[in-house]
Amino acid sequence: MNLKLLLLPFSLVYQGVTGLRNLAFDKGLLKSHKFQTPIISVGNLSVGGTGKTPMIEYLVSLLQDDYQVAIVSRGYGRKTRGYIEVTQDHNTNDVGDEPLQYKNKFPHVRVAVCADRVAAIQALEGRCDVILLDDAYQHRYVAPAINILLTTQVNPYHQDYVLPSGWLRESASGARRADIVILSKCNKSTSYAVLQQLQFDLKLSQAQSMYFTAMDYGKQLIGRSETISLDYLIDTRFTLVTGIAHSEPLVAFLTALGGRFDHLKFPDHHDFTNAECHHINSCDLVVTTEKDFQRLAGRIDKKALYYLPVATAFLYDRQAAFAEEITNRITYHRKH
Known part of the structure; x- marks a missing residue:
């Protein structure tokens, strides 16, 4: 049934x-x-x-x-x-x-x-x-x-x-x-x-x-102290980390862009564990949402952590x- x-x-x-x-x-x-x-x-x-x-x-x-x-x-x-x-x-x-x-x-x-x-x-x-x-x-x-x-x-x-x-x-x-x-x-x-x-x-x-x-997704990825062009993702493999209710639109956007990525998907407002942070920290390039960036920035010491801004249009x-x-x-x- x-x-x-x-x-x-x-x-x-x-x-x-x-x-x-x-x-x-x-x-x-x-x-x-x-x-x-x-x-x-x-x-x-x-x-x-x-x-x-x-x-x-x-x-x-x-x-x-x-x-x-x-x-x-x-x-x-x-x-x-x-x-x-x-x-x-x-x-x-x-x-x-x-x-x-x-x-x-x-x-x-x-x-x-x-x-x-x-x-x-x-x-x-x-x-x-x-x-x-x-x-x-x-x-x-x-x-x-x-x-x-x-x-x-x-x-x-x-x-x-x-x-x-x-x-x-x-x-x-x-x-x-x-x-x-x-x-x-x-x-x-x-x-x-x-x-x-x-x-x-x-x-x-x-x-x-x-x-x-x-x-509307931004054209720049924003990190702690620098920004890089979104086009950089086209030729670079990266890890996408999401802890939001519905990540499907973001995944579809990055896929259409030509991005090659592994997706670490977590529940909305996820409280990342130490083990999860350690795993994320070991990834070469991490892209996340602006909301998840608030949680990760203080616990991930890698420089290559960026978020993709999104706005209402x-x-x-x-x-x-x-x-x-x-x-x-x-x-x-x-x-x-």
Whole structure:
């Protein structure tokens, strides 16, 4: 029997529990906190791999010239507790990999980690103009000014199932809470008609906006103290190390480039053991993701350790429309 069918009863139970929780928030039995500072939540219905981190970075780049931006993250995988404001002296055990990546990329931006997002926002209010909430779509104790939902072209939420038979954290009906839905990680060769059909299938309301994005990989590999051209990989065998939810797009990109590599694949937010670090250190040339670089850089002493940056790219020249919508929603929130 199909494994999904075997797990379906458990999914129905899980869906029922999450549905009751959402109903409690909808009816006001559980309180969603509103804040004077505009809050932009970026999240998904599924478990990881939709491109939240590049989207947070895109928003920082979009807003940082006009607003003091702060980021709040749970700090997944850290070995500390409570509220911490991230500095570049922290490591991933202190604050997690993604918050450290944000801080290293945007040193002037306040980055805080805390499981209690309400408490984190209260600690930051008055010291910033806009707060970005990383992976907080299900954290309904916060009522964001803008709720951005990401779902991928390969596995859109309307074709998925609730855990454990699928990857959804809650029913696909939860998408109704989104102000903006982004179909992420689109294949740039996909026809507009196919993407339009996907948009139709998602059955968004008239109040919801839809955008299509793809992943843009950098043209340079970035190391501790130097960068090298991506083309260097064409004629050089290397080892790819990934500890992310879905490494398939990166593998496909490097394969299409003509790269010859061994792939060491680990789970998302993987805490590398000493033995694994020793093995990675013995490889001649190591390429990894920016997130994994945060974990490995302090434990691998080899010089030939590089990451390939990735960024969000809006398709069909819709980046200006997205920017206008974000700034308009921020302005509206501040006036009301």
